[in-house]
Every structure is written in C-alpha cells, then in structure tokens.
Amino acid sequence: xxxxxxxxxxxxxxxxxxxxxxxxxxxxxxxxxxxxxxxxxxxxxxxxxxxxxxxxxxxxxxxxxxxxxxxxxxxxxxxxxxxxxxxxxxxxxxxxxxxxxxxxxxxxxxxxxxxxxxxxxxxxxxxxxxx
Amino acid sequence: xxxxxxxxxxxxxxxxxxxxxxxxxxxxxxxxxxxxxxxxxxxxxxxxxxxxxxxxxxxxxxxxxxxxxxxxxxxxxxxxxxxxxxxxxxxxxxxxxxxxxxxxxxxxxxxxxxxxxxxxxxxxxxxxxxxxxxxxxxxxxxxxxxxxxxxxxxxxxxxxxxxxxxxxxxxxxxxxxxxxxxxxxxxxxxxxxxxxxxxxxxxxxxxxxxxxxxxxxxxxxxxxxxxxxxxxxxxxxxxxxxxxxxxxxxxxxxxxxxxxxxxxxxxxxxxxxxxxxxxxxxxxxxxxxxxxxxxxxxxxxxxxxxxxxxxxxxxxxxxxxxxx
Numbered sequence: 001x002x003x004x005x006x007x008x009x010x011x012x013x014x015x016x017x018x019x020x021x022x023x024x025x026x027x028x029x030x031x032x033x034x035x036x037x038x039x040x041x042x043x044x045x046x047x048x049x050x051x052x053x054x055x056x057x058x059x060x061x062x063x064x065x066x067x068x069x070x071x072x073x074x075x076x077x078x079x080x081x082x083x084x085x086x087x088x089x090x091x092x093x094x095x096x097x098x099x100x101x102x103x104x105x106x107x108x109x110x111x112x113x114x115x116x117x118x119x120x121x122x123x124x125x126x127x128x129x130x131x
Numbered sequence: 132x133x134x135x136x137x138x139x140x141x142x143x144x145x146x147x148x149x150x151x152x153x154x155x156x157x158x159x160x161x162x163x164x165x166x167x168x169x170x171x172x173x174x175x176x177x178x179x180x181x182x183x184x185x186x187x188x189x190x191x192x193x194x195x196x197x198x199x200x201x202x203x204x205x206x207x208x209x210x211x212x213x214x215x216x217x218x219x220x221x222x223x224x225x226x227x228x229x230x231x232x233x234x235x236x237x238x239x240x241x242x243x244x245x246x247x248x249x250x251x252x253x254x255x256x257x258x259x260x261x262x263x264x265x266x267x268x269x270x271x272x273x274x275x276x277x278x279x280x281x282x283x284x285x286x287x288x289x290x291x292x293x294x295x296x297x298x299x300x301x302x303x304x305x306x307x308x309x310x311x312x313x314x315x316x317x318x319x320x321x322x323x324x325x326x327x328x329x330x331x332x333x334x335x336x337x338x339x340x341x342x343x344x345x346x347x348x349x350x351x352x353x354x355x356x357x358x359x360x361x362x363x364x365x366x367x368x369x370x371x372x373x374x375x376x377x378x379x380x381x382x383x384x385x386x387x388x389x390x391x392x393x394x395x396x397x398x399x400x401x402x403x404x405x406x407x408x409x410x411x412x413x414x415x416x417x418x419x420x421x422x423x424x425x426x427x428x429x430x431x432x433x434x435x436x437x438x439x440x441x442x443x444x445x446x447x448x449x450x451x452x453x454x455x
Contacts, residue, residue: 037379041371122309
C-alpha cells in the first residue's frame with residue numbers, strides 16, 4: 001500500500017501539473033488572437049489591473065443581489081449576462097440606492113399634505129386629481 | 132405683562148405667512164417651464180405625435196416592463212409585458228432599475244442609447260429621430276421618491292404640453308413645466324431603443340461606441356456589424372469606431388474588409404496600438420507577411436498595456452517565417 005502510494009503520488013502531481021499547463025500557456029497562445037473591442041475599450045477606461053478584476057467580481061455580487069431581491073434563479077444568469085461591465089459594477093456597488101421605477105410613497109399624512117401642495121404648484125405629479 | 136406676551140404671537144402669523152410664501156417661491160423657482168433655444172424652436176415642428184406607439188397599461192408596480200414593451204413593439208420586436216417582467220422586474224424593490232432596463236433592450240436585439248440629458252434633446256429625438264423615448268421621472272419629492280418610467284410619444288408646443296403613455300393612461304398630457312420638474316429629479320434620464328444601424332440624433336461618438344460595444348458583447352459581432360458601419364459613417368474621424376468595425380468584420384469572416392477598417396483606424400490615430408496589432412494579425416492570416424511585420428513592428432514600438440502582446444505576436448511571426 002505504501003509503495004503504491006509512493007509510486008502514485010509523484011504520478012498524480014505530474015498529471016496535475018501537466019493538466020494545468022494549457023491554462024497557464026493560454027495567454028502566450030493568445031499572441032495570435034485579435035484584441036476584442038470590449039477589451040480595448042476597457043483598457044482605455046481603466047489601466048489599473050485591479051480595477052478590471054473588480055469588474056469581473058462585480059457580476060458575482062449582482063448574481064447574489066438579484067437572488068436576494070427575489071428574482072427567479074432560472075432568470076438570474078441571463079439577466080446578469082445582459083449587463084455591461086459598467087452596469088454590473090454600478091449594480092454591485094449601489095443597487096440599494098438606485099431608483100427603481102414604480103416604488104410607492106411612504107403614506108404619511110404630513111407627506112400627503114406637502115405633496116398635495118407641491119402637486120398643486122405643479123412641481124410633482126403624485127395625485128391625478130390635482131391636474 | 133399680557134401685552135408683552137401677545138407680541139410674539141401677533142408677529143408669528145405674518146412671519147409664518149411670509150415663510151410659506153418664501154418657501155413656495157423657492158420651490159417654484161427651481162422649476163420654471165423649460166425653454167427651447169431659438170435655433171431648436173425653429174427646426175422642430177410645433178406639434179408632433181407618434182400615433183403608432185402601442186399602449187400597455189401598467190399593472191401593480193410594473194411600469195418598467197410596460198414601457199419597454201411599448202417601445203420594443205413599436206420597433207417590431209414581438210415581446211409581451213408578461214415575458215418582460217421576469218427579465219427586468221425586481222420583486223424585492225417592487226420596481227425596475229435603470230441598468231436592467233437597458234440590459235433588457237439588448238436581450239431583445241435592440242441597442243439602448245441613453246440620450247443627452249436636456250429637455251431640447253428629448254424634443255429633438257422625438258421629432259428628428261422619429262422615435263418614442265423612455266424616461267425616468269420622480270413624480271414626488273426627492274425625500275419621498277416615487278420613481279416612474281413612462282414613454283414620451285409627442286408634444287404640443289403651443290399648449291406647452293408633452294404627450295406620454297404613462298401608467299394606466301394612454302396619451303396623457305403633461306405640462307412642460309410639471310414634466311420637466313419631475314424629470315429633472317432623475318437627472319433627465321431617458322433612452323431610445325434602436326435596431327443596429329440606427330443612431331439617435333443627439334449623441335457623442337464615445338457614448339455611441341460604448342453602447343454598441345455593450346450590445347455586441349451580448350448579441351455577437353455579426354448582429355452589431357450594421358451598428359459599427361453606421362457609427363463610422365456618422366463619426367468618420369473616430370478611430371475606435373473603425374477599429375471596432377474591423378473586429379466585427381473579422382469575426383463575420385470578412386478579412387479584407389477588416390484590414391481596410393483597421394487601416395482607417397490607424398490612419399486617424401497613429402498611436403492606436405490595438406489598431407496596428409489587429410491589422411498585423413489579420414494581414415498575417417491573409418499571408419501578407421511583409422505588411423504584417425510592418426504593422427506589428429509599429430505596434431511593438433508603442434508603449435502601453437498592449438505592447439507585450441504586440442511583441443509576442445511579432446516574435447511568433449519571425450519564428451514562423453524563419454521555419455518556413
């Protein structure tokens with residue numbers, strides 16, 4: 001058993017190293033690939049590599065946030081994929097503060113009166129009957 | 132003593148009235164009716180209505196999906212509000228956020244262009260661009276926001292009114308002043324959804340390039356190709372647009388067209404490393420080694436994030452030519 005293990009371990013290590021080589025070699029092989037428009041624009045925007053890594057991680061954040069907001073898990077992947085890098089970053093950083101079309105006003109009486117006045121002044125458009 | 136005590140009370144009423152008037156004036160002062168410049172006023176027709184924009188009444192909080200369905204259907208995209216809801220609505224927020232509104236347009240094969248944030252641009256887009264515009268308004272005050280998406284379909288300048296499909300009301304008329312007050316709270320955010328190949332009237336090259344690149348990322352180079360062609364026509368001096376056109380042509384199998392586009396890109400911006408690099412790589416694919424070497428040498432000589440990549444491509448070229 002020990003001899004077998006002694007024999008197997010170096011083999012396994014070797015296999016794993018070889019297995020990981022193509023991945024490590026990929027950037028070299030890319031010498032023949034054209035630079036994509038997205039990559040070129042991104043490099044123009046942010047020369048900082050850390051910033052670019054941050055943009056990649058942003059999509060993971062958005063996935064989690066959409067899940068927390070009650071989006072059907074089956075829809076999440078396609079929704080995240082349709083976002084641009086900048087949008088994904090924006091959502092990852094500040095989804096909570098973002099305006100979401102069609103929220104409701106906190107129905108406080110004082111607020112009601114203020115909004116009624118501003119509606120009549122033509123500054124807001126909360127109550128249809130003021131028009 | 133009694134006399135003295137009543138003084139503050141007697142003074143309080145006029146002071147209160149004064150305060151209210153001042154507050155009203157202050158608030159009203161923030162929102163005067165938007166004015167058009169004379170040049171724009173002369174160019175635009177005085178009345179306009181896009182009669183062919185379908186209306187979908189919103190249900191619950193779903194003005195986002197409803198607005199999207201209206202503009203997409205107007206564009207000939209066959210998609211219903213019910214199909215759009217799971218793509219854009221956020222149940223936790225009981226609404227839809229701006230990035231996802233744009234992302235959903237992309238998924239439907241149209242390019243979302245956020246328009247220039249001025250009242251004039253909105254009217255110009257409606258009249259000259261001939262498209263309805265989706266806008267984000269805050270119908271309430273900043274402290275208690277009531278965010279709302281609506282579709283602007285026309286205007287009536289003599290009456291000073293904008294015409295919108297909004298909420299549960301088709302062709303609602305809203306005064307310019309009231310509309311602009313509510314629209315200004317979203318920083319006058321609005322977008323048009325256009326098929327690749329069409330561009331909004333008021334847009335700068337950089338914004339248009341970003342929007343098209345974002346679309347390409349989702350829909351692929353072939354779908355974006357007409358968009359890049361249109362961009363190079365509208366902004367013939369934008370090197371990045373020619374570069375992107377070259378990439379899209381290359382990805383669609385048009386190598387000769389790609390070479391032409393890359394050449395135009397570097398002719399407009401001599402230090403565009405990615406332009407020289409892609410030009411060299413495409414030339415090499417086509418077997419034009421001498422020209423490829425020239426382009427790659429130019430790319431390797433330029434400092435920047437792509438220099439390393441260019442040097443590798445050049446040495447790969449040298450290696451393959453010596454082994455031949």
